[in-house]
Amino acid sequence: MLELAILGFLYEQPLHGYELKRRVAHLTGHVRPIADGTLYPAIKRLEKAGLLSRQTEPGTRAAPRHVLTLTDVGREDLRRRLREADGVEISDENHWFTVLAFLRHLEDPDQQAAVLRRRLAFLQEPSSFFYEGERPLGAEEFDDPFRQGLLAIARATSRTELHWLDTTLKALTSEAGTN
Amino acid sequence: MLELAILGFLYEQPLHGYELKRRVAHLTGHVRPIADGTLYPAIKRLEKAGLLSRQTEPGTRAAPRHVLTLTDVGREDLRRRLREADGVEISDENHWFTVLAFLRHLEDPDQQAAVLRRRLAFLQEPSSFFYEGERPLGAEEFDDPFRQGLLAIARATSRTELHWLDTTLKALTSEAGTN
DNA sequence: AGACTATACATCGGCTCCGATATATAGAAG
DNA sequence: CTTCTATATATCGGAGCCGATGTATAGTCT
Structure with missing residues (x-):
């Protein structure tokens, strides 16, 4: 569900981790914060799988932002996940709402x-x-x-x-x- | 959430694991089956913590049923969990519904x-x-x-x-x- | 007779999630 | 001037969940 949300938000525009965290928190059940220890490993997983790439953005005030961009593989993977949504994604309220939020991307x-x-x-x-x-x-x-x-x-x-x-x-x- | 549901159902009457599985599945988002590998370790945890006791019921057709009964500690623990429900239990739909299902037990x-x-x-x-x-x-x-x-x-x-x-x-x- | 299904419990590996902790900077509050 | 908060990323250990697999019996279907 988290991975789907990450891919979904990045499908629209490249974002850095912190912004992603805010958006996912809003989406999943009205502002339930997701833990850092959940988000960053998830990003790493997706990066390792070749679904997104990161560019370090210089000149920010805190730790340098890593702007995340979906690769073509990542874009296709999101569409596949939406297309094949079934089981828990259909029956569980939270999962289903996440699917619904990004179903627009399935043209x-x-x-x-x-x-x-x-x-x-x-x-x-x-x-x-x-x-x-x-x-x-x-x-x-x-x-x-x-x-x-x-x-x-x-x-x-x-x-x-x-x-x-x-x-x-x-x-x-x-x-x-x-x- | 699973533990709360187990304690909640057992608060009303002693049940064996298999029946518990059916009831929890119905409660959590309309028949989403919970895996055996989730339920039985959860029962073990609660038993180890002294919240429930088991009596082996002889003369059943398959593997012998273990009828689970809440101990006094378990009954008090359920009431405590309900009383102190906060955070995810309040904000997450699934968790909240579970709390609601058993809030009757908080007299x-x-x-x-x-x-x-x-x-x-x-x-x-x-x-x-x-x-x-x-x-x-x-x-x-x-x-x-x-x-x-x-x-x-x-x-x-x-x-x-x-x-x-x-x-x-x-x-x-x-x-x-x-x- | 053999296969399948429901009942019933149990374990194991892998994966994900969370909380805690660490590091670092910039601005606002006191 | 120090403290607090927000921004921003990262790692680690512990815990829970899931899917797969195993064992066993009784009834049903073919």
Whole structure:
């Protein structure tokens, strides 16, 4: 997820580590700072894999900035990661939001629609948070307000997203038809 | 988060590992299976820390079940974790949902309200997913439907949760007042 | 009869993440 | 003048998570 976010932000413009840190922190769940010990090794991994290159920028006030630029391999790798997004990337809220943030970079509307359809299929699977044996429990079956809230929030989110998926998928497929 | 979920489910009734696995999978983001290599070491950790005890149940069809029961130390530890929930537990959606699922076990309404207030404070911090320098970017400033959807979904979730927090906090504080 | 699936627990290697720590500079606050 | 904060990068140890693999049994499907 972190790697996807790094590649996604760099796809738009070269950035140095510190700025990347700020942007990723904002993106992942509203300002949850990512640790230095997480970011810099991740950058190194991506550099080692040939997905990005760094140029040391002279004349800054603190330690010299390393401006990071995606290589062509890196650009293709981001598109591949978006295209093949599945599993946790589809089902986990944080991962999915990261995919969504950069799905614009996957230029083909058909490919974008395919990813959205996987998310749609996931959301349409009947599922509940709590079970009594095999039977799913609804919000009205809890007397405590916390689980009621939990389900109410989840339902509101789901409803909004399903509506958005519906309209966006229609737009994407009609767009693909006219091209 | 996994440990909190294990303690939370066991607080209600003793369960064996396999059943725990099913329940945790349902709770964390709608059926995302947790790996065996994650669950069983976690159980061992909690057992080693004296938070739960196991009794081998004979006469089952596969490998013998280990029924897990929370110790008194474990019960107090869950309440402590809930009471002191902060940081990632408040800000991260998955973690927060886990806290919410078991907040019922924190019997004192004042303590429950204190946790909800931390979440409220977090949600009320102005924050956006994307920035242009210092300026937060709104949904209407994106021409791609994906970031628009991202913000729309996040706003719907936030609105629902804020409304729920408001009514629940009022109920909890009036309840505390009458006791 | 043989294969597959569900149940049930366990271990191991590899990878990632986090917190702590270190280094260094520039500007603001006291 | 010193301290604090922000900027900026880097490393290291510890811990947790995951995927793969192993063991074992009972029922179902072919």
